[in-house]
Amino acid sequence: MNLAGDNELTMTNVRAEKVREVARLATRTGRARSGEFLAEGPQAVREALRLHLENAEHGRAEVVRAVYATEDCLDKHPELEVMSNKAERVHTRLVNQEVLAAMADTVTPQGIVAVCIIPETSLQDVADTKPRLVAVLTRVQDPGNAGTIIRAADAAGADAVVLTSGSVDIYNPKSVRSTVGSIFHLPIITNADFGSTMAAFKGQGSTILAADGYGAADLDALQDASAARRAGSTEPAPEGQPVLEEPTVWIFGNEGQGLDETELAGADHRVAVPLYGIAESLNVGTAATMCLYASARAQRRG
């Protein structure tokens, strides 16, 4: 269907059942009931549609169920109209400003939202691809932190992100926003059991590294050793120290408490980001970014 051409279809009733249905995706119950979540704003919707079109080409799962946009927004971002029209089985509708505001979670939804399908990726699906770099979030509670780590994992070229069952629901609008589109860039597994996650990745040969402020291994020392090896040093890695070049699964814990004893026991090594100043700790999102990039740098620059 032609999205912008059919003005008589512009939705203007903020009380319509459809509007309420979309708005309900801001709640956990609403998402659980429908298996859908909301992407807001041109960038997120563009990434959703891009993945939808790419998946369609390869016969993979659908990503977007519906797109709602104001005429203004499509005037500013004509590529979004082109993509929406190309995407098969995506319900697309023009809406006015009021309807969009009623559907969206943000105060300024920037003219467009997409109803997206929560993907059903299994741990085994991901483990079977023999990933080289995976981030596991266990009991991370803050939606912004979870989103930041997903964005950083994407930037570092990680193969997947796993969230254990005690973690924040990353399909809530705040998390989705803080991924800045990265939620559509790599497989994300939610509600995973911690033990099964460790078993799945150990089974395919990954080293499990726990990010832990009290860890015996120093991330900077590991990075320097790795860079020296890649520059031709033949010195072997010190005994009992991880080798960043190897396939790696990083575990990141709760904001306040870090990783608990069971979680630490699941790891092959505990690694600390060194603190050179007076600060007592780093934000989990910051620490995760440092760890994931350290692995990315070691694995990719050979």
Added chain:
Amino acid sequence: MNLAGDNELTMTNVRAEKVREVARLATRTGRARSGEFLAEGPQAVREALRLHLENAEHGRAEVVRAVYATEDCLDKHPELEVMSNKAERVHTRLVNQEVLAAMADTVTPQGIVAVCIIPETSLQDVADTKPRLVAVLTRVQDPGNAGTIIRAADAAGADAVVLTSGSVDIYNPKSVRSTVGSIFHLPIITNADFGSTMAAFKGQGSTILAADGYGAADLDALQDASAARRAGSTEPAPEGQPVLEEPTVWIFGNEGQGLDETELAGADHRVAVPLYGIAESLNVGTAATMCLYASARAQRRG
């Protein structure tokens, strides 16, 4: 005075002028008028008092003007009472829960706040110390981002943070909170003129590096070259590439627009944090952390 021993002094009137005075520190006008800001919660107050006591020993400027705490909080954190009692010229008062809530900006101020003095550090003071690592924030707008960068600068052992005049006021409660005490760990200069900042640090021999997604130099390549040199490689740095081991001033720009042409022109080199995945960019706080740690690692591990 003995903070906890003098129960008759407990403040209970939420409408008292003093309570309103403290509450006004949540506003820019209130802070400008009094030259004070608010630190909330046990950790921030502890770091403020620690710096106050340390400065007193060295005849340096006062940090804390007043501490307001509930009896519950002092029972849980007896060291805060000890520190308060030791701190000279700090007005300390017990308050009830309601008064504390009326003073504080947070919903859960965790039983204690301190009225702190906005320090008057000049650019020249900092440049005169011949700093090895400085972060300059120009037009960074989000209070959380500014706070995160100050915390990261502290963790990386940076010598100072400079905010140019177009940046967020880091003495607003949200920024202070997001530094998690780091605001008391290193000199912070606010309202600096960009040109004067560049001149001051170039004058004492620092290399100016602009964090710029389109930069020609790749942060990971620079780190690898630096690690190889430190591991004994005698290969000189490629021409036109910065050497991370040298004294460095990093410039970080606005969240949406990055650095503008004038700002980029002020730098000796433009450096990009590489993106290995599909993500189009990194959050400025994340990028800043990566850059500052890259320098810290290069400068400290010789």
